[in-house]
Amino acid sequence: MIFGSREAKATRRDQKAAARRHSLLMRTVTSMARDKHFTLLRNPAYLTPDQVAAQVFGIHAIRLTETEATDYLRAALTLQGHTTAHLPAALANTTA
Numbered sequence: 001m002i003f004g005s006r007e008a009k010a011t012r013r014d015q016k017a018a019a020r021r022h023s024l025l026m027r028t029v030t031s032m033a034r035d036k037h038f039t040l041l042r043n044p045a046y047l048t049p050d051q052v053a054a055q056v057f058g059i060h061a062i063r064l065t066e067t068e069a070t071d072y073l074r075a076a077l078t079l080q081g082h083t084t085a086h087l088p089a090a091l092a093n094t095t096a
Contacts, residue, residue, distance in 0.1 A: 021062070028056055029076040037080065045086040049073055 029052055039046050049069035056062050056069070064072070074084045 024060060025056060025062070025064075025072050026075065028059060029072045030079060033073075033076040033080045033082065040077070040080075040082050044077075044083045047073060047077075049087070 032047060032052065032055060033040065036046055049066050052073045053064040053066070053069040056064055056072075070087055074087055077084050077087075
């Protein structure tokens with residue numbers, strides 16, 4: 001592969017887009033968890049993956065699968081120090 005080839009540029013562009021999407025989604029879902037901090041202390045199941053998917057779509061017009069919404073919610077709750085025991089078990093990554 002030659003540095004600077006079209007394929008290499010496309011790959012870098014795709015990687016940057018994926019990183020931007022991830023950062024945007026983490027900020028959004030972490031903000032949701034932070035806004036509901038005290039409610040989550042009493043009721044950890046207050047935020048659901050469906051709510052995450054709906055809010056992300058409403059704000060950013062990005063569609064999330066249930067698995068993606070669960071993964072982002074699990075990460076945001078963990079970062080905020082909340083339990084994730086109420087969420088479905090993480091699925092094995094099947095993309096290879």
